Structure formats: structure tokens, C-alpha cells
Amino acid sequence: MADWRQVAKVCALGDGHISTKEVEILRAVILADGSANKSELSFLHDIKKEAKSAVKALDILIEDCEKAAK
Helix, strand or coil, rough: CCCHHHHHHHHHCCEEEEHHHHHHHHEEEEEECCCCCCHHHHHHHHHHHHCCCHHHHHHHHHHHHHHHHH
């Protein structure tokens, strides 16, 4: 079985840039239950670090997830 983090990284970082659409998808999936766990937050920090560029919306998502962290 594929590791969800690896699959999601490939999708988000395919072109090296994290777009608004990608952040919208991540937001919908990660905050679907109204909270974010440590693994999800770690994932967001990882993709931000590995991306060549990212929209400001990613920073806002990370902040929102930190506030909603379990």
C-alpha cells in the first residue's frame, strides 16, 4: 500500500510550486473534521520546505492547522 504522505507530496510538488488550487484541496481534506493532527501539520511543513515556491495561502493553511491542532 502506498504511503499517503508520499502520494500527496508527488501531487502537490509535481511542478515544484504549490498553487492556490492545491492548497484548497489540502485545506478541504486536512480540515474536513475541523482539526489537524501532528502528522498532517508535519506534512504541510515538509511540503512547504521542499517546494520551490508556494502561494501565501499555504502559510495561512499552516497557521489555521496550528490553531486547530489536536
